[in-house]
Structures are given as C-alpha cells and as structure tokens.
Amino acid sequence: MSAQTSAPPRISFWNDPFWRGLIFQAALALFVIALIWGAWSNALDNMARRGIPTDFSFWNKPASFDINQSLISYSAASENGRAFWVGLLNTLLVAAIGVVLSTIVGFAVGAARLSKSWLVAKLATIYVETIRNVPLLLQLLFWYNAVLKPLPAPRNSVSIFNTLFLNNRGLFMPQPLPQAGFGAVWLALAAGIAAALALRFYARKRQRETGAQTPVGPLSVALIIGLPLIVYFMAGRPLAFDIPKLKGFNFDGGMRLTPEFVALELGLTLYTASFIAEIVRAGILAVPKGQSEAAAALGLRPGPTRKLVIVPQAMRVIIPPLTSQYLNLIKNSSLAVFIGYPDLVQVFAGTVLNNTGAAVQIICITMAVYLFISLVTSFAMNLYNKRMALKER
Amino acid sequence: MTPAAFLRTHSEPVRPPPAGQTGFVHLVRERLFGSLPAAIFTLLAAGALAWAIPELVRFLFIDAVWSAPNGDACRAPGAGACWAYIWRKLPYFTFGSYPEDQRWRVWLTMAMGAILIFWLLRRSLPGRNAAAALFFIVYPIVAFVLLSGAPALGLPNVPTDLWGGAMVSLVVAVTGIVLSLPGGILLALGRRSKMPVISALSTGFIEFVRGVPFITVLFMANMMLPLFVPEAWAPDRLLRPLIGVVLFSAAYMAEVVRGGLQALPKGQSEAGQALGLRYWQRVRLILLPQALALVIPGIVNTFIALFKDTTLVAVVGIFDFLRTVDTARLDPEWAGPNISATGYIFAALFYFVFCFGMSRYSLGVEKELSRGKTH
Structure with missing residues (x-):
C-alpha cells in the first residue's frame, strides 16, 4: 500500500512498475511451480504404472556386465x-x-x-x-x-x-614395473620439483631487486628430469619392463x-x-x-x-x-x-x-x-x- | 614569371627497386625461407605434402571406383575410394526410408527453404522483412504439413520413423535455428531483467544447460519428457530430440545475445525511456537491432555448432545424415576395406560445405557492417 500512496497520483495501479513486476513475477513463479509439480506427479504416476523404480536401491545391486577398461578393480559382480x-x-x-x-x-x-x-x-x-x-x-x-x-x-x-x-x-x-629401490626416484622427482619452485621464487626476487634474469626454464627442466634420472642410474636402474608378447591370437603382458x-x-x-x-x-x-x-x-x-x-x-x-x-x-x-x-x-x-x-x-x-x-x-x-x-x- | 632555376619542372621517373627485392625469387626467399627456423619448417612441411598429396590424389581420384554395380570392384586390392557406393546410396543418405513416391514433398520443402534462405541472406534483395516472416513463421508450418502429411489435403501421413538422412539433419538444424534465436533473446532479456525471479530462473536455466553435455540433454528429452506428461500426450520420437536441441541451443544463443545487449551503452535504453517507449518497444526498436548486429558472428557460430551437434541425435535412435552413412557401410553387398573411409569423407564434405559456407557468410556480413564504422 505504501508504494501506491507514495507514488504520484497520476500513475494507475497497473502502470506502477513495482506492482506490475511483483504480479508478473508471482504469476511466473506460480506457473513454474505448477509446471514442476505437474511434471513430478505425472512422472510418479507414469513410473508406477510402468514399474520403473523411483528409488536409489539400484545403486547397490550387482551390475552384471563387464567393462573393458577400468582404473579401479571392477568385475561383473560389482554393484x-x-x-x-x-x-x-x-x-x-x-x-x-x-x-x-x-x-x-x-x-x-x-x-x-x-x-x-x-x-x-x-x-x-x-x-x-x-x-x-x-x-x-x-x-x-x-x-x-x-x-x-x-x-x-x-x-x-x-x-x-x-x-x-x-x-x-x-x-x-x-609396462614399467618399479623394482625395490624405485622409491628413491620418486623422492628425487619430488625434490626436483621443490627445487624448481624454490628457484622460481628466488629468480622472481632477484629480478625485482636487481633486474637480472635467471634461466628458470632450462634449469627447472634439468632439476625435474635430470635429478630423478641421476638417482635412477645411481640406484642401479630399478625398473623392469614388461614387454608385450604375442601369445596365440592376442598379446600378453604390457600395457594396452x-x-x-x-x-x-x-x-x-x-x-x-x-x-x-x-x-x-x-x-x-x-x-x-x-x-x-x-x-x-x-x-x-x-x-x-x-x-x-x-x-x-x-x-x-x-x-x-x-x-x-x-x-x-x-x-x-x-x-x-x-x-x-x-x-x-x-x-x-x-x-x-x-x-x-x-x-x-x-x-x-x-x-x-x-x-x-x-x-x-x-x-x-x-x-x-x-x-x-x-x-x- | 619564370620559375626559379633551382626548382624542378618535372619529376624524375621512378626507379625500379634494387635487384633481389622483387620477383618470384625474392618472394620465395622472404615468405618461405625468411629465417632459419622458418626454412626448416618449410622444408618439413614441403616434405610432408610431397608424400601426402600423391597418396590422396591416388586414393580419391586415380584409383577410385567411379561406377560399379556392387562392391566387387571396390574390394579389389589397390582400389581407392568407392564413389560408386556413394552414388548408389545417395537416395538413402538424402531421404532415409521416406516412401519413394512421396519424396517430391521433401524436394519441394527443401527447394522452398533454399529459396527463402537465399532471399534472407542476399542483403541486396528487397523485402527481406517479408522473407524473415515467411521463413520464421510460415515456412515451419508449411514444411511440417508437407513432410508429415495431411490426409485432408490428399497428402498421406508419413510417420517420423521413416524419415532419415540429410532431410532429418536439415529439419533438426532448421528447427533449432528458427526457435533458438527467439528463445535465446527471451532468455537473455530475462537474465538481464531487474526482476529477481525472472533473472534467477533465466540464469539458472542457462548455466544448467551450458554445464551439461548435449547428449545428456538428449537423453533427458528422450526418456524423461515422456514421463513428465500424461501418457496420452507423449511426444513423437522425433519431436523429443527437437525439444532438446531447441532448449540446448537457446541457452547458448542467450549468452551470445547477452554479450550484444551488454555492449550497448546504457544511454540507449534511457533515451528510449525518455521518448516514452514501453519496455517491449525499446527492446524491439532500439536494443535488439543494435545488439543483434553486434553479435552476428557469435550467432552464426552458434548456428554452426548447432548444425554439427545435430549429428548427436543419433544417440536417441534418429536416423540423421551421419547415422545413415554409418549404417550403410555395413551393407554386405558393398562392405569392403575402403567403404567406411569413403562414406565418412563424403559425410565430412557435406558438413564442411554447410559450416564453411556459414562462417564465410558471417565474415562477409561482418565486413559489410564494419564498413560504415571505419573512417
């Protein structure tokens, strides 16, 4: 009511943008709600009639089909x-x-x-x-x-x-098969990355203070790739490869x-x-x-x-x-x-x-x-x- | 008055540029071997081309089978592309299983569409507003009646299960194009509206649709839509993916149109208000003409994406152009080592012609529109 009285007397009720907006939005909201409600009740109705499950119990039921590529263990018996x-x-x-x-x-x-x-x-x-x-x-x-x-x-x-x-x-x-002692290579890789980050930080600081450039790119590559490589050879190359071999009609071993x-x-x-x-x-x-x-x-x-x-x-x-x-x-x-x-x-x-x-x-x-x-x-x-x-x- | 003796009375003839700065040799040196890396890349590219072009020409033309009654000639060792197969299957690729004696209806629909589109696109032709009205309002109705039939007019009904091939691709694309623009405009206006409910609904819809893959929208339209309405109203199997296509492309179109609306200075709308124009008058007379002209490239890009996306309707069992090409290659009469490649190359050509044509057209329009703006 306040909007109506504070508005200049010339503006009629249906021309006041405030009321018009309110009514229009209320109508739209009602329409959308009716649409969703109608769809929902129809869906429940139709699903019940056709025997379609409406709950999530399928989630834990066995899947009983195979998947030919999986990053986690999976078989047809999985859910x-x-x-x-x-x-x-x-x-x-x-x-x-x-x-x-x-x-x-x-x-x-x-x-x-x-x-x-x-x-x-x-x-x-x-x-x-x-x-x-x-x-x-x-x-x-x-x-x-x-x-x-x-x-x-x-x-x-x-x-x-x-x-x-x-x-x-x-x-x-x-397929690379890490042998005993390969952990050291991972450690070296982590150390290389950390050193590269530190170098980057140092180079930024140096440039801000002195304007001098540091070849961060090549040095980082050397640290990240070179360091694990050196450790790898020092540890006596602790990596074996499973090379795929033809067996019968298909290959065996290796990665596919x-x-x-x-x-x-x-x-x-x-x-x-x-x-x-x-x-x-x-x-x-x-x-x-x-x-x-x-x-x-x-x-x-x-x-x-x-x-x-x-x-x-x-x-x-x-x-x-x-x-x-x-x-x-x-x-x-x-x-x-x-x-x-x-x-x-x-x-x-x-x-x-x-x-x-x-x-x-x-x-x-x-x-x-x-x-x-x-x-x-x-x-x-x-x-x-x-x-x-x-x-x- | 005689001119001073030190003033020239005539100009010297222009001297030719020094040797080595013009001509073919210079061009080659500059454009192909301008620097050491450029020279290396040029040589590599030339090597790749020298290998690939003869192979391609051999496969596509020299060793290709141009006419054959069946796949025997194409299966022969050393044979190239099997164009005979494309020629034989062309009616299937165009009409799917549409009854043969009714195919003139499809031809008529396509011809009318082609004429209207040509009329719309040639910016020099008169009466383009009439063309727009015909194309966006009258044509869809006429096309629907012609294609699906009206027994009252003596046109027998052709159920959509029989529709297929390029005609379905074009039906899906044209429906999407005709409906996604108005839908997108409404959504864009809604998103920019000051009314919170409208703006929230539009924004929610746009962001939701743009965040999910088109395939899931098609799945939803195909499997959930029939559940959402009373059983008697269940939409036709071609109508369901069409609804999905329109909803999907309208959301993308909305963002393009919104970009155009946002680029307009606020003064435009305010000036309209000062002139006493109502909201829809401002939108129709001031905002949209300017905003749409600004984003023509974006609109055409959306159309191109939509045209390419029509291939995905195959996932809900619609036999569009690509699907017919993909199933025809399994025909035992023709099946052979090169059939798949031939079919896909032909299909690629079909899509390329449409998409490339659209993008060239939008470039032309862009140039024409920007001509008035440069000084």
Missing part, C-alpha cells in the same frame, strides 16, 4: 555404484589427457598460423578450417571405424622397435590402450586443438605491435620479447575462451558412447540405465556430475585468470 565410479574415472582420465594434449597441439598450431613460413601458415589454416567445420562425432567414427578398426590382427601387428605394437585390438606398450580410448583421445585432441589454435592466434594478434617495438627499443632480443612482453599479455586474452574450450572438451568426451569407450555416459547413462530402467535418477546424477565438473573447472580457471589479469591500482 552399479562401482560401475558409476569406473565410468566417472574413465571420463576424467580421457578429459585430463585430452586437455594436456589439445593445449600442446593447439598452441603449436596457433603459433604455426603466424609462422614466417607461408607454407606452414597455410597448412595450419587448412587444418583449422577443416577440423572445425566437420562434426566431432564424424571424426570419432572416422578414427575408430575407418582407421583403427581396419588395422591388421595381432599376428600381423605394426611393430615399432619390437616394443610397441599397433593392431586392431589396440596399442600395446611395455584400447582402440576406443585412442580414437576418442585422438578425435577430442585434434578437434579441440583447432579451436585452441584460433584462440591462441587471436590472443597473440591482440597484443599491439607497439609492444614488441617498444621492447625492441628497450634492447630486448626476440626471445625475451616473446617471453616477457608478448606471451603474458596474450595470455590475458587467451585464458577466458581457453577455459570454455576445456569445458567443451570435458563435455564432448561424452561422445564416447558412440564408439563404445566406457565413460560415464556409456557405462552409467547407457548400460546401467538400460539394465535398471531408473531413467530419472540416473540422468539426474549424470547431469549433476557434469555440472559439478564444469563448475570446478571454471572455478579453477577463474582463479588462474585472476592471477594473470591486469592488476589495476
């Missing part, structure tokens, strides 16, 4: 909840490797598009335009059905130095990457890399030419100019769209269902759903998981972005 974790871990595995690989390829291709060599720049352009304009699913099917499946049978594998074997059952690699995994990783990486390449190119081009000219005027050589002037400014432009590409990659990994890689969607929203019929619960859980992963990733990337962003004082 559906276990299958969920297997699928989720497989999704995270494929996404994590895909993020790393597509970043490497994407940055390389993005740099190649700006190459001084006309031929390299053109090739990179052709790569980007072709891959970006063809659906990812088509590329996955191509890698899986047209490239990996027609590979020879294990007997006629393509072998590389007799240690790597590529055939239609997948890629077989020697399934064709599904290879095809999915290949497709996701190449597809996402083409988008990252465009982002990188745009980011580098967004740095004004005056910046590199000013750096040259200050006497910086091309290498330090790139490292200290161009890349830090380009990264500010690159990171936000890069984040959404990472998120896209994670979501696109769900296309695994089309080529049979046992990811979350294939295992949980596919097989478990078909076996149990608990559609509503399973789809809601699956969506919630992806939503959670997306939120966590964008949160982490926002933190990184905040660190890289222009500090305005």
